[in-house]
């Protein structure tokens with residue numbers, strides 16, 4: 001039996017991790033922790049598998065029965081809490097992004113190695129069956145050579161929790177790139193089987209919510225953390241970028257908000273023999289120049305959070321790091337730092 005604690009009882013805990021954990025028969029959730037105790041209490045009501053609620057995560061870290069913790073808190077707390085947990089001898093599954101910048105991510109990796117514990121990052125899409133199929137197609141040579149990848153992570157009106165931790169760079173590390181782009185860049189590097197970054201160029205924009213009170217939104221996810229009256233919004237709502245690697249060039253555009261009334265969430269892989277559009281969330285089409293293949297109907301699409309968690313527990317049991325282990329995903333943290341650095345000086349960077 002794996003005994004765990006979850007730290008942070010917000011959206012990702014309630015819509016993804018707790019439902020998935022409820023299906024893991026060999027897992028006990030000994031503690032649910034939140035600095036707002038009512039959120040932990042509400043989670044306990046909805047997910048009876050939770051045994052105790054606590055406000056201070058150190059209680060769980062001091063409990064020798066607890067083998068692992070899930071870190072499900074805002075980005076700026078990822079490194080501090082994960083490192084505390086590793087030093088207390090716990091395995092950690094920490095939500096994405098790894099941390100607010102690469103230096104902190106690197107420190108987390110060092111601490112995981114020092115503690116000899118598993119530190120996985122919530123790169124949930126890597127555990128989706130259609131993504132695994134595209135990675136396999138690339139290995140099998142069905143794309144020929146992938147020479148260009150284009151992606152869009154753009155919505156018309158979707159700035160999360162305006163004025164809360166998502167739009168305050170000291171708490172989030174950035175805007176749409178670090179929040180959504182992290183998944184897309186991670187998937188690109190994963191399907192390509194890694195790539196050496198050569199040049200990076202980006203521009204970031206914050207135009208539509210400069211004056212937060214005048215921003216017109218239809219629906220704001222993470223609304224409960226928004227503070228339009230007194231909060232901070234100093235992150236980009238739109239980014240465009242271009243990355244050259246030793247394998248393929250990558251063009252990207254991401255927008256939490258744009259005055260183009262379209263929601264486009266996809267990655268296009270352009271290969272010499274075949275190409276694919278991966279629609280974010282899992283489905284894909286693959287075209288080999290003659291026939292168009294939709295996500296094969298024989299691909300079973302299990303819940304990716306359940307698969308991600310199972311793989312984490314398997315790594316704990318075997319000691320073998322999997323595709324979510326920090327060292328296998330940390331390159332994206334570096335790439336995001338470089339994209340932000342390029343945008344800041346308004347110039348291309350050679351890496």
Ligand SMILES: NC(=O)c1ccc[n+]([C@@H]2O[C@H](COP(=O)([O-])OP(=O)(O)OC[C@H]3O[C@@H](n4cnc5c(N)ncnc54)[C@H](O)[C@@H]3O)[C@@H](O)[C@H]2O)c1
Nearest residue numbers: 008009010011012033034035036072073074075095096122
């Ligand atoms: N994998 C994904 O696709 C995905 C989706 C959504 C969010 N996330 C990530 O999950 C993390 C949490 O996002 P969210 O949307 O659930 O945010 P949220 O604001 O809804 O929840 C965060 C919770 O953490 C609690 N908290 C803050 N500091 C704490 C501390 N020191 N100890 C205990 N609890 C603390 C807050 O009170 C809040 O309840 C973020 O890093 C986000 O990027 C990942």
